[in-house]
Amino acid sequence: xxxxxxxxxxxxxxxxxxxxxxxxxxxxxxxxxxxxxxxxxxxxxxxxxxxxxxxxxxxxxxxxxxxxxxxxxxxxxxxxxxxxxxxxxxxxxxxxxxxxxxxxxxxxxxxxxxxxxxxxxxxxxxxxxxxxxxxxxxxxxxxxxxxxxxxxxxxxxxxxxxxxxxxxxxxxxxxxxxxxxxxxxxxxxxxxxxxxxxxxxxxxxxxxxxxxxxxxxxxxxxxxxxxxxxxxxxxxxxxxxxxxxxxxxxxxxxxxxxxxxxxxxxxxxxx
Numbered sequence: 165x166x167x168x169x170x171x172x173x174x175x176x177x178x179x180x181x182x183x184x185x186x187x188x189x190x191x192x193x194x195x196x197x198x199x200x201x202x203x204x205x206x207x208x209x210x211x212x213x214x215x216x217x218x219x220x221x222x223x224x225x226x227x228x229x230x231x232x233x234x235x236x237x238x239x240x241x242x243x244x245x246x247x248x249x250x251x252x253x254x255x256x257x258x259x260x261x262x263x264x265x266x267x268x269x270x271x272x273x274x275x276x277x278x279x280x281x282x283x284x285x286x287x288x289x290x291x292x293x294x295x296x297x298x299x300x301x302x303x304x305x306x307x308x309x310x311x312x313x314x315x316x317x318x319x320x321x322x323x324x325x326x327x328x329x330x331x332x333x334x335x336x337x338x339x340x341x342x343x344x345x346x347x348x349x350x351x352x353x354x355x356x357x358x359x360x361x362x363x364x365x366x367x368x369x370x371x372x373x374x375x376x377x378x379x380x381x382x383x384x385x386x387x388x389x390x391x392x393x394x395x396x397x398x399x400x401x402x403x404x405x406x407x408x409x410x411x412x413x414x415x416x417x418x419x420x421x422x423x424x425x426x427x428x429x430x431x432x433x434x435x
Contacts, residue, residue: 188339194218195237195247201261207320207338210347211236211246214338217350219248220358221378223285224256228356260285286380288405291361293385297417297428299330303366304390304412310335311368322368323348325360333363341369345378352382359383366390371410373397380404386425388412393420 194202194215212234219225230251237245307324323344325334336347352358364386365379371389373396379387386407393410398420401408407422
């Protein structure tokens with residue numbers, strides 16, 4: 165976070181100076197061995213997870229033993245260059261990269277060169293998991309209460325990994341919503357926890373195509389969003405057989421795909 169004094173004005177009062185904190189945004193160059201593959205704008209922290217998650221979601225790596233180490237570049241004083249070092253004999257196809265070299269923290273779909281290339285990389289999810297509707301309704305509030313940095317800045321997105329009982333297992337925050345998801349995927353990858361086929365991904369904002377694609381890369385069968393999904397996200401979730409719920413707030417939610425994974429309470433019959 166970065167301190168920044170501001171002027172605060174409220175109707176009926178004079179403007180006044182006010183201390184404020186802003187979410188930090190800095191570039192991160194991701195390298196595989198000695199090759200630069202992407203530059204993304206992100207909130208510093210958990211960079212090794214972000215780099216690993218990016219490579220997983222792009223389909224370049226899928227097994228923990230493929231990576232020997234991740235480390236910041238020793239000659240980069242700002243620690244804004246991170247390398248992912250592969251094991252001997254591991255070869256990856258850089259032509260599978262679907263993003264341009266520069267990635268904005270909020271780019272969403274804009275960096276995708278080909279949606280069809282994403283569809284080909286990751287098969288649909290057929291995991292028959294079930295989750296209570298009441299459990300899903302409680303997840304956004306659980307996520308919000310755990311967002312310590314957001315509480316101070318109001319400027320960060322969050323991604324949370326939950327089990328099917330609604331327990332928060334991991335939370336990552338970032339100025340870019342897809343970066344937060346990459347950090348969750350990256351930590352899970354580095355810990356040898358993939359596939360996440362008995363887990364739920366919760367995102368604090370909207371559900372874009374890219375969020376659903378990343379969830380598919382991690383084999384996440386259920387995605388919950390506080391806000392709206394895009395039309396392409398819904399289309400992709402349906403084709404990938406993922407459960408997608410949006411506008412999950414209070415006592416309501418919209419289910420856009422994968423309805424049968426959700427267990428709803430039984431209501432008494434009328435009359």
